[in-house]
Structure formats: C-alpha cells, structure tokens
Amino acid sequence: MDRKDIRIIGLLSGGLDSALSLASMHRLGYDIVVYHFENGFHAAPAPGEATPLALQTAERLGVPVRFVDNSREMIQVVMHPEHGYGSRVNPCIDCRILMFRMTRQLMAEERARFVFTGEVVGQRPMSQRRQIMNLIDRESGMEGLVVRPLCGRLMPETLAEREGWIRREELLDIQGRGRKRQIAMAEELGIGRYEMPAGGCLLTDAGFEIRLRDLLRFGEPTAQEIQLLKLGRHFRIDPGHKAVLGRDAADCAALEALLGPDDLRFDARDMPGPHATLRGEASPEAVRQVAQLVLRYAKADPQREHVVAVRRGAADAAATVEQVSVRPMDEEQSWFMLVAAEGRCGGYGGEAT
Ligand code: SF4
Structure with a gap:
C-alpha cells in the first residue's frame, strides 16, 4: 500500500521531540493530521511569543492541525487522579490516558490506521517510563496503536509494524533525558529552533x-x-x-x-x-x-x-x-x-x- 493512502494521527504537544517525530513521519510519506490538546493548564503564551515548534513545523510541512479542548475532562482528572500526582499536582499518567482515550474516538472519525507521538523513553520521570507507557496504552484502549518514532525500537511491536505500514528499522531507539541526538536530527531535518517557548504545564x-x-x-x-x-x-x-x-x-x-x-x-x-x-x-x-x-x-x-x-x-x-x-x-x-x-x-x- 502506498503510504500516502495511509492516514495517521500525530498526537503532538509542541516541543522539539514532537516536531522531530512529525518531520520524520512526514518524510516517510503518510497522510498526516495533527491533533493538539488544550487542557487549560498550560501557561498562556506571552503576547508576540512564537507558536510551539511542532505546530510551526506542521504549518511549514502543510500538515493540518486540529485543536481539541479537553479542559472540562481534565479538571475531573486533576481532582481525582487514579494513578496519583507527580512532584506537584500533575496527574501525568491519567492526563495521558485521558488524551489517548479521546484520540481513540478521533481515530474512527479520521479513519486513521494508527497514532504517533513524540515520546522518548525515560525522558520524563512519571509518564515516559517504558512500563508506564505500556500501561497508558492499555488503559486507554490504544494498545498496539501508538507508534513512537523516536523510541519505537525499544517498545513492543505495534499493529503498524505487523501490518507492514512501518518497518522497525525506520524507528529510532532514543532514550533518556539527553538531547544530543535530537539536536543532530533537528539539523538534519531542517528544524531550526530547539527550545520550546514558555507555556509549559502549570500543574508542575x-x-x-x-x-x-x-x-x-x-x-x-x-x-x-x-x-x-x-x-x-x-x-x-x-x-x-x-x-x-x-x-x-x-x-x-x-x-x-x-x-x-x-x-x-x-x-x-x-x-x-x-x-x-x-x-x-x-x-x-x-x-x-x-x-x-x-x-x-x-x-x-x-x-x-x-x-x-x-x-x-x-x-x-x-x-x-x-x-x-x-x-x-x-x-x-x-x-x-x-x-x-x-x-x-x-x-x-x-x-x-
Ligand atoms: S505535565 Fe501536565 S500536560 Fe504534561 S502529562 Fe503531566 S499533567 Fe499532562
């Protein structure tokens, strides 16, 4: 099957990893639509501040971006996190489960074969540990449906690999908090700015x-x-x-x-x-x-x-x-x-x- 006939969803936050993930999947030739969740807990960008890098990249590549407001659902998650909080009031595991659950519905609407993210194993202490990423996939009903281009070689095989929509060797094995490989990739893929503007999650x-x-x-x-x-x-x-x-x-x-x-x-x-x-x-x-x-x-x-x-x-x-x-x-x-x-x-x- 020609990859341009395979519709996929990019579930992207805004930073460098998301931008790299998007650029590499775009280079493979898929029909991509990006979804960006706004949960109400991010700092508002200051006037004149640049759009997040991943969204700039989508615009440059001509990839459509759709915004989803899940602030109402997120308040419930913040009040009653089943998997607890991180270092502050950040219920990262439940936050990701909520977002993935909502994306499961979007897949049907978009007739998307799979979803990809910019996650990197071991980069964040709470939600990006390998077992936790597997748990999030399972509990959200997304098991096998999430491809992680930056660290997919370190993760279990997905439906996309089984069906031949992507090959394991096209995925990377980045892990940890270092940024060296990402910065090299950014140069190779023509993504100029590495730092994300302010606007992080205030729950931390x-x-x-x-x-x-x-x-x-x-x-x-x-x-x-x-x-x-x-x-x-x-x-x-x-x-x-x-x-x-x-x-x-x-x-x-x-x-x-x-x-x-x-x-x-x-x-x-x-x-x-x-x-x-x-x-x-x-x-x-x-x-x-x-x-x-x-x-x-x-x-x-x-x-x-x-x-x-x-x-x-x-x-x-x-x-x-x-x-x-x-x-x-x-x-x-x-x-x-x-x-x-x-x-x-x-x-x-x-x-x-
Ligand atoms: S840092 Fe905030 S937005 Fe990110 S996963 Fe945690 S709760 Fe969700």
Whole structure:
C-alpha cells in the first residue's frame, strides 16, 4: 500500500521531540493530521511569543492541525487522579490516558490506521517510563496503536509494524533525558529552533499548585476559575469568595476579559492602581475587604478613607453597583489573605462548605 493512502494521527504537544517525530513521519510519506490538546493548564503564551515548534513545523510541512479542548475532562482528572500526582499536582499518567482515550474516538472519525507521538523513553520521570507507557496504552484502549518514532525500537511491536505500514528499522531507539541526538536530527531535518517557548504545564509549578489546592478546597472549579489562577494576586476572602488583583496592565486587561456578567469589578476612584475582581454574589463585608485591598495596592494614604467604585460585569456593560468609602487594608491583614506562592495556602482556616 502506498503510504500516502495511509492516514495517521500525530498526537503532538509542541516541543522539539514532537516536531522531530512529525518531520520524520512526514518524510516517510503518510497522510498526516495533527491533533493538539488544550487542557487549560498550560501557561498562556506571552503576547508576540512564537507558536510551539511542532505546530510551526506542521504549518511549514502543510500538515493540518486540529485543536481539541479537553479542559472540562481534565479538571475531573486533576481532582481525582487514579494513578496519583507527580512532584506537584500533575496527574501525568491519567492526563495521558485521558488524551489517548479521546484520540481513540478521533481515530474512527479520521479513519486513521494508527497514532504517533513524540515520546522518548525515560525522558520524563512519571509518564515516559517504558512500563508506564505500556500501561497508558492499555488503559486507554490504544494498545498496539501508538507508534513512537523516536523510541519505537525499544517498545513492543505495534499493529503498524505487523501490518507492514512501518518497518522497525525506520524507528529510532532514543532514550533518556539527553538531547544530543535530537539536536543532530533537528539539523538534519531542517528544524531550526530547539527550545520550546514558555507555556509549559502549570500543574508542575509550585506557585500554581498552591493556588489550585486553595481552589480545590472549596469545590469543583470551572474552566474559567482555572484561567483566573494564571493571573494576578489571589486573596481568599472567605470560603465562597476569592478576589484577584491585577499585577500590571496586561494582568488587568486579561482579568477584565474573564469577567462574567455577575462578577464584581473594583477600581479606586481617584487614583491609578490595579483593579480587582470578585466572582458572584458577595456580602457587604467581602465587598468592603476587597475595596480595602485595592486601596492598599494603589498605595493610597492609610490615614484616611478613599472611594472605590464597584461595578458588575465587564467594562463595556458594567453598571456601578455602589461606591465604598474605606481605608486601605493594613499589610498584615492582606498578607494573611494572600494565596501565596511561598508555602502558604491562603489565610482562611475553615473547612470547605
Ligand atoms: S505535565 Fe501536565 S500536560 Fe504534561 S502529562 Fe503531566 S499533567 Fe499532562
């Protein structure tokens, strides 16, 4: 069978290994479609930051890329990982099982014969050990259907080899964390940039873990609440409420974009400073405390009261709900409420309700 008649799916993240895997399968002549999963836990690329390398490579090779949003399913996985967490709150094994399971369905839709990935045995401590890779294939229903071009010679035989769609000698035997062979391959395949831009998985980030654990104490988060964790400074007001203050203009604009119609926005009336958001209905005490926080970060004079405007909804549709006159919050109180990256999980000592 001519390889251009064999449709296959490239399940690619974004980095160098994915790009190499794609370029080598493309060179073998398959009909490829790339799938890229967006699980909501990756750092947003900074404005102007380059597209991930594997997706740039797909574009250069004329390979179509389809994006799948599995953030809803991923929240469940993060909350209840059957195979536990890695060093932080990263449930890598279950994350891969979820992605492979979803890909199993996509194979039927695409009439794809097999899937390939950019995995390398032994490169990642949790999900790229050989036994774990086999377990992930088995539990996702993908056993024998995943070809790993960079390390396939070290893995069990796949359906693709049995059917003669690919030969074992066309697969490589790269293993471990070294990058030497990949860099040489990148040069040979004309892939110029080796480093992946920022935008890695935040579930492996210490600061993000603290914010996420704080959120999980108080129930099942929404996808929007997960996006909010990536921005600003977070303050736990009470079990039902958390305020988020922008750290800079970009943060404030991003917070603004995430405001829902019922969310509150706080701005100091007579001075520049960050604005804050508070989700949903709030008690008068919560409103007062968030107004105090806004004044503290606007560096307002602590000796007197200032006015903070409270609006509901996004800026273009927002109506002023009230104007609150308060003094700035003192440092100790704001520190107590901060959901910080320095080893604390917010100041609220109560249990989830
Ligand atoms: S690092 Fe994050 S995205 Fe990657 S497998 Fe682990 S949980 Fe999933």
